[in-house]
Amino acid sequence: MAAPSPKTWVRQPLGWLLLAALVAVGSAAVAHWRQPAAAAVLLAPPANFPAPVYEVAKNQPNEAAFELGRMLFYDPRLSSDGRVSCGSCHQQARAFTDGQALAVGVAGRRSPRNSPALQNLAWHRSFMADGGVRGLELQALAPLTSAQEMNTPLAEALAKLNANPEYRRRFAAVYGPGKIDTPQFLKALAQFTSALTSTNSRYDQYVRHEPGGALSADERRGQALFQAKCSGCHATDLFTDESFRNNGLDTAFPLDSGRAHITLAPTDAGRFRVPSLRNVARTAPYMHDGRFQTLPDVLAHYAYGVRPSRTLDPLLRQPDGRLGIALTEVQQREILAFLATLTDTELLTNPRFAPPAARQETNPRGMQLSAN
Amino acid sequence: MKNRTLSALFLLAAPLALFSGCKKDSDTPEATSTGSVNFTVQNVVPNTNVVGVQPPTPLVLNSSVATTSTGETFTVSTFEYYLSNIKFTKSDGTTYAAPDTYFLVDQATAKTLSFTVPNVPTGDYTGVSFIVGVDAQRTGLTNPLDFTGKLEALNQAYNMYWTWNSGHIFLKMEGTLTSTNPTKPLTCHIGGWGNNSTPNAIVTATPAFGSNKLTVRTDKAPTIALQANVAKLFDGPNPVTLSTFMGAHMPSAQSVQIAQNYAAGMFSVTQINTN
Numbered sequence: 001m002a003a004p005s006p007k008t009w010v011r012q013p014l015g016w017l018l019l020a021a022l023v024a025v026g027s028a029a030v031a032h033w034r035q036p037a038a039a040a041v042l043l044a045p046p047a048n049f050p051a052p053v054y055e056v057a058k059n060q061p062n063e064a065a066f067e068l069g070r071m072l073f074y075d076p077r078l079s080s081d082g083r084v085s086c087g088s089c090h091q092q093a094r095a096f097t098d099g100q101a102l103a104v105g106v107a108g109r110r111s112p113r114n115s116p117a118l119q120n121l122a123w124h125r126s127f128m129a130d131g132g133v134r135g136l137e138l139q140a141l142a143p144l145t146s147a148q149e150m151n152t153p154l155a156e157a158l159a160k161l162n163a164n165p166e167y168r169r170r171f172a173a174v175y176g177p178g179k180i181d182t183p184q185f186l187k188a189l190a191q192f193t194s195a196l197t198s199t200n201s202r203y204d205q206y207v208r209h210e211p212g213g214a215l216s217a218d219e220r221r222g223q224a225l226f227q228a229k230c231s232g233c234h235a236t237d238l239f240t241d242e243s244f245r246n247n248g249l250d251t252a253f254p255l256d257s258g259r260a261h262i263t264l265a266p267t268d269a270g271r272f273r274v275p276s277l278r279n280v281a282r283t284a285p286y287m288h289d290g291r292f293q294t295l296p297d298v299l300a301h302y303a304y305g306v307r308p309s310r311t312l313d314p315l316l317r318q319p320d321g322r323l324g325i326a327l328t329e330v331q332q333r334e335i336l337a338f339l340a341t342l343t344d345t346e347l348l349t350n351p352r353f354a355p356p357a358a359r360q361e362t363n364p365r366g367m368q369l370s371a372n
Numbered sequence: 373m374k375n376r377t378l379s380a381l382f383l384l385a386a387p388l389a390l391f392s393g394c395k396k397d398s399d400t401p402e403a404t405s406t407g408s409v410n411f412t413v414q415n416v417v418p419n420t421n422v423v424g425v426q427p428p429t430p431l432v433l434n435s436s437v438a439t440t441s442t443g444e445t446f447t448v449s450t451f452e453y454y455l456s457n458i459k460f461t462k463s464d465g466t467t468y469a470a471p472d473t474y475f476l477v478d479q480a481t482a483k484t485l486s487f488t489v490p491n492v493p494t495g496d497y498t499g500v501s502f503i504v505g506v507d508a509q510r511t512g513l514t515n516p517l518d519f520t521g522k523l524e525a526l527n528q529a530y531n532m533y534w535t536w537n538s539g540h541i542f543l544k545m546e547g548t549l550t551s552t553n554p555t556k557p558l559t560c561h562i563g564g565w566g567n568n569s570t571p572n573a574i575v576t577a578t579p580a581f582g583s584n585k586l587t588v589r590t591d592k593a594p595t596i597a598l599q600a601n602v603a604k605l606f607d608g609p610n611p612v613t614l615s616t617f618m619g620a621h622m623p624s625a626q627s628v629q630i631a632q633n634y635a636a637g638m639f640s641v642t643q644i645n646t647n
Contacts, residue, residue, distance in 0.1 A: 055515075058515060058517070128536065131568075132536050132537040132538065133535070133536065133537075133538050134512070134514050134538040135515070135538070137514070137515065137516050138514055138516070138528075138535070138538050141528060141533075141535035142535045142536050144535070145535045146535070146536070153531055154528050154529045154531070155529045155530070155531060158529055181520070181527075181529075182516050182519065182520075182527050182528055182529050183515075183516040183517045183519075183520060186516045187516065187517075262537055262568060262570065263568045263569060263570055264570060264571065264623070264624065264625075265569065
């Protein structure tokens with residue numbers, strides 16, 4: 001991608017001077033706005049993380065923009081019936097899921113899929129269970145406009161924001177005067193959603209040899225089993241390889257063909273995004289349609305429940321022809337113990353990520369947020 | 373933040389500029405002289421009220437009846453499409469591709485039915501072509517800031533974008549099929565740009581000038597009168613039987629077939645006025 005500065009500058013000595021000045025002024029400006037702690041994670045990821053995919057430089061972390069994004073995320077006025085916000089289906093204590101098998105949108109409408117956890121989105125190459133959305137900022141448009149979710153055309157959402165003096169004031173403070181437009185709206189939301197990082201579970205502390213990073217014998221056995229039997233898909237410390245796979249839930253996929261809905265390729269039927277397993281103990285129910293209530297149910301599926309189909313993932317076909325993953329009861333328990341170490345209370349309880357009203361009570365700086 | 377940063381930058385830069393004597397890129401040789409080309413678009417339905425070949429009649433939303441070549445009829449409530457990547461051809465075969473030309477034509481919004489392409493090198497042109505839709509490079513952009521300025525017509529707020537399958541809807545026709553009993557809704561959202569090996573509905577229309585010539589001069593802004601016959605969505609290389617048509621809502625093989633139809637025969641140049 002091209003650098004945001006005009007190309008003509010860098011061809012000349014003066015260009016470099018200007019660039020240096022820009023960097024100096026820019027850093028001062030960013031420092032002035034106090035970068036959110038989460039932004040530091042994006043700018044300098046922990047040792048066990050790769051560089052983010054999201055181009056943070058094109059949406060420089062900024063406290064006021066983050067707060068604006070948070071206000072938008074929790075604002076039900078953006079839905080057609082005024083009752084559903086992003087936060088309705090993405091609740092912090094559940095790693096930004098909702099505890100429902102299928103997400104509930106305006107007028108009680110059911111979405112065809114389970115609400116995914118929102119965490120480490122800056123590392124995603126694509127979004128949604130079928131990978132149809134191609135960027136973090138574009139992603140917000142899908143639930144906003146979906147008839148089963150918030151059911152609001154983008155132009156209407158922008159009109160609502162522009163009619164609201166509080167939003168006008170807050171957007172102008174960040175982006176300058178003028179109408180609130182699509183990029184401002186999506187970039188402000190992305191300031192919040194990209195900040196929802198999970199990098200500090202007990203597992204992370206363990207692999208980074210940090211204080212508090214101890215795993216029990218059971219958990220370590222679980223980790224070894226996980227490495228051997230699960231990490232083919234739930235790879236790296238992001239715990240997903242971001243591929244689309246058929247994990248044997250059904251023999252046919254007439255209602256939701258998953259990845260094939262986007263690619264129209266029969267070879268993609270029944271393939272869904274491999275989800276991250278971070279905070280997985282908090283994100284029940286499981287699978288793209290929320291069919292499994294508990295994690296033991298999920299492990300039992302892989303041990304005994306995998307069903308055949310033409311697109312079943314090869315990793316779920318054992319050499320002896322049996323389907324699934326060979327896992328004894330004891331091994332399943334050990335893996336469960338390991339998965340629990342992926343719970344990251346920092347993401348689940350950080351007051352910065354809570355609805356703005358809740359923050360007023362716990363705001364350490366005593367900053368006054370105006371009431372809606 | 374950006375504004376303050378930039379103004380601070382200019383304050384710093386101003387004194388430097390005094391001493392540097394730097395030159396701008398625009399000192400490169402001046403381009404050849406240019407003029408503008410105006411376009412008007414008239415959406416029409418075939419005229420079947422009288423015997424013999426008659427000129428089509430202007431489309432009136434929710435009122436005009438469009439008739440396909442097989443006699444099926446429909447009315448139209450929404451008719452919108454992108455015209456982009458406009459290219460002019462001279463008689464010697466050389467072409468001029470006008471950069472950043474993206475126009476959204478919406479039958480419901482009168483001001484979108486005409487537009488201007490500036491900075492066309494002067495000369496006599498014998499042809500025009502354009503993508504009906506959006507090129508893959510631009511529709512594939514993921515940063516919302518990209519759809520501002522010259523690409524403002526591509527802003528997602530125009531509701532010509534699939535939010536669940538990132539990419540523009542190239543053409544949208546909604547209406548009612550009236551030749552069935554009962555009538556049924558007709559939805560035709562065409563798009564798909566070949567990402568993930570999906571069907572690619574990016575098509576180019578090259579409506580013939582016939583005996584017309586396009587004369588571009590610095591002091592002359594000619595107008596190309598385009599006509600778009602909505603019934604041609606379903607006629608052409610891939611005739612569509614509307615009574616069994618399930619609608620088009622996503623990138624698909626059907627989408628591509630309809631795109632091939634509208635590329636082949638929907639547009640015509642009815643007149644070129646040289647002012």
